[in-house]
């Protein structure tokens with residue numbers, strides 16, 4: 001679309017109605033809203049029995065007596081891996097493809113549900129032989145390969161909560177997470193394919209193990225790239241030595257509905273990441289239900305592709321648990337979108353006839369930048385539904401996605417949710433809702449959201465900005481922060497009192513009553529759909545011997561949504577050094593690498609400014625708002641509350657002299 005026609009579309013107040021054809025076959029129905037409204041618990045009980053096979057039926061749908069600690073489907077028992085794999089084989093669908101695996105190098109594997117059943121059984125037997133049992137924690141630090149999905153399911157089968165740590169996190173981050181969860185086993189690979197090169201992965205596990213105390217007894221290593229690895233005899237075991245020869249049957253034991261399924265660390269407003277934990281019955285119910293009514297998965301005919309990494313919650317809920325519980329066929333792609341060229345994704349869509357694509361706005365904006373001609377080279381006519389997740393999608397990107405990927409025919413579901421919510425909460429239903437570009441629109445049936453003002457009062461006036469809250473417990477809600485129940489109450493259930501779950505997002509209604517999500521209202525940044533905490537990056541910077549103080553802000557970025565911008569005060573010795581010609585630049589690079597080493601490459605600041613002072617209030621609080629003005633090249637706002645009002649002009653001067 002040309003610039004001009006795009007702005008005409010944006011000015012028009014228009015929405016996209018579902019086609020009759022789509023609506024007729026859609027899983028999500030308009031009646032569901034009223035049904036859920038009339039009987040919240042009854043509605044969820046019905047979904048739980050529809051989407052999940054219970055070994056023992058539940059007695060109580062919701063126990064909220066210990067609020068804000070919820071119990072869903074109390075008394076029920078089930079095995080998640082049985083639900084995701086075995087029952088499909090028992091139903092006669094063993095020959096259906098579960099995973100079309102596409103390696104970055106072009107290697108492929110087709111894994112049917114019958115194959116997956118055997119693979120999961122072998123892995124479960126292998127884990128058992130290493131002494132992993134119900135309740136033990138397993139850390140998973142792996143790339144996007146089938147063994148990762150198999151390992152997660154094997155853990156679920158044994159009732160051993162997994163903690164998947166994204167492969168882009170550093171040894172440091174790995175160490176903290178392994179220790180916090182007290183994982184006794186780590187599963188990893190020798191390396192991973194990234195942009196045509198083999199990058200080491202196990203090396204970071206070794207570094208984490210050498211870092212100090214840890215609870216790990218064994219490291220199980222999948223050979224993926226052939227990269228040389230160090231080996232700790234007695235601790236390290238090759239996957240092919242242990243797993244391949246295991247018996248390929250395994251009896252799944254039912255777990256209590258509230259048995260912990262996994263821990264997933266996410267950034268909060270303090271330096272310490274939070275171990276968000278989810279349990280079994282409620283989580284699986286909502287993942288399967290939303291994958292059905294929002295993604296509209298029809299397992300017998302669709303080919304579904306969620307492009308997220310399994311290291312994030314999107315990968316947990318919408319690569320592993322939701323689609324597999326529904327018996328869907330999906331694509332699992334290992335690599336980056338531009339390897340070997342920028343049309344790789346669209347070739348994959350054409351090759352596997354992908355019909356449902358779920359991705360992130362940052363990817364869509366990147367494709368926009370690369371040009372319309374790239375997707376145009378592939379046949380994308382198999383697509384019938386598109387999804388977006390992770391950050392607000394700007395209307396321009398939404399319209400581009402609809403036209404250039406969706407051929408002006410596919411509905412787009414903009415899905416709002418969080419690691420904490422476990423599954424989709426706010427989204428259109430594709431066969432029901434008139435779509436409004438840029439808005440996630442409405443809480444799905446069974447979910448209740450409101451917007452509150454500063455005083456905590458709900459309002460509905462259009463265009464007024466407030467705070468998004470959730471007003472009723474939902475099945476896939478987090479059950480807490482691992483090892484820290486107080487922080488759970490404090491973070492989510494105290495801002496507006498114990499009746500409201502505070503999501504941390506700003507929101508508004510439009511004149512039609514649609515909800516628009518406006519980004520985080522706390523010190524959490526969203527960079528390419530990844531959550532990063534300003535405090536965590538600040539403490540990484542301050543841990544460098546040359547840094548005295550640091551302030552980090554998220555500045556608007558055209559492609560990544562937000563970008564990390566840091567302001568740093570150096571220690572005295574370092575200031576002199578940095579003044580030497582050419583040294584300043586090296587130091588900035590050194591600090592960026594230091595952040596990558598402490599947290600991971602995703603946290604590397606886009607810019608680091610070395611400054612003499614930071615803007616602070618008289619009580620010593622850093623005024624990030626002013627730094628954001630600088631980082632976004634704006635006139636600096638109101639400085640009257642600054643302790644020293646000359647600070648901002650000093651910073652601005654520093655910027656123009658190119659320091």
Ligand code: WT7
Nearest residue numbers: 389390391392414415416417418419517520531
């Ligand atoms: C935060 C949660 C949801 C899984 C991936 C991220 C932002 C997420 C949307 C959306 C606007 C969105 C929010 C939220 N967010 N989806 N459709 N529209 N904002 O999970 O890392 O837990 O981050 O991502 O700010 O609070 P997460």
